[in-house]
Amino acid sequence: MFCSGIEGVVLRMYPLREADRLLTIFSLQRGKLTATAFGGARPCSRKRVSTLPFCRARFWLQRRGEYYRVDQAESLEFFPALHQPYLLGYAGYLAELVEGFSPLEEPNPALYRLLVSSLRCLRLCPELVAQSLALKLLRLAGVAPAFNRCSSCQRPLDPNWDRLYFTPPGGLLCSSCYTVPEAPPRALSRGSARLLRALGELPLQKVLTLKAAPATLEETEAAVAALVTFHLGHTPRSLLYLQNLATSSGRPEE
Ligand SMILES: [Zn+2]
Structure with a gap:
């Protein structure tokens, strides 16, 4: 299942292998969800903002069993x-x-x-x-x-x-x-x-x-x-x- 443009705030981020990250996102449309961002911590990744703490962002996600997978993320608001x-x-x-x-x-x-x-x-x-x-x-x-x-x-x-x-x-x-x-x-x-x-x-x-x-x-x-x-x-x-x-x-x- 593909979910486009879900808005959310990253509550928590765990490092997985290398640049991969496991995220807990609190989203406006679907509440709390868990998502993986493969390669998300690479400097040029299109998912980079999803690995920044407390960033409000728009996420493009795909459902993978009990988790979601982040395909892309776009920042909406930082709290510097x-x-x-x-x-x-x-x-x-x-x-x-x-x-x-x-x-x-x-x-x-x-x-x-x-x-x-x-x-x-x-x-x-x-x-x-x-x-x-x-x-x-x-x-x-x-x-x-x-x-x-x-x-x-x-x-x-x-x-x-x-x-x-x-x-x-x-x-x-x-x-x-x-x-x-x-x-x-x-x-x-x-x-x-x-x-x-x-x-x-x-x-x-x-x-x-x-x-x-x-x-x-x-x-x-x-x-x-x-x-x-x-x-x-x-x-x-x-x-x-x-x-x-x-x-x-x-x-x-x-
Ligand atoms: Zn009393």
Whole structure:
């Protein structure tokens, strides 16, 4: 079967022999798919753009059993800023999230557009953009916890509660419902709970206008990472890369 002009973003690329590459593509028309690009890494190859990370491209594919074969690829958009190590780590996080939560060959145009918009504006605030995409993916999968009430007694967030606790996958616990369980939950401020709710609900353009103190951002980032790790069953490699980067060099100045 021949598929012409499918638009997609390369989420992952594995080297095979020499210049051959195995790709995971998230496409607008067919969702996530796996494709081989024979000779794709050669400098003059007509498939060269298909081997560049996070490039948005048009692909000409042929079905070969459970894989596709890339016959040709034409670039539509590059995200050059993403080659900085810190942004590359966050772009890798977006890719791992989309790959991890998307079944093979199930089109999801809303998620595709969200991924492309997120890559476009990632450099403006990578932490918020990545957390927002993660929470929206969890909502689409029907497993996002509510951040506006206690997950046990269901009471809405009370301004008098000085401490909240967070534990995946259920979500928030007020201090009356909190008991010491086997795995201790994290403390979470009400501001962090509000931010988590906003990140999951607001459109991306509004997310970019949100302001958060570094301590809040750190709390929400840890909560989202715990949720993602729980549902994927492993810690995304890009998160470990980002943690190493932060430990070795400190967070870069904006
Ligand atoms: Zn409660």
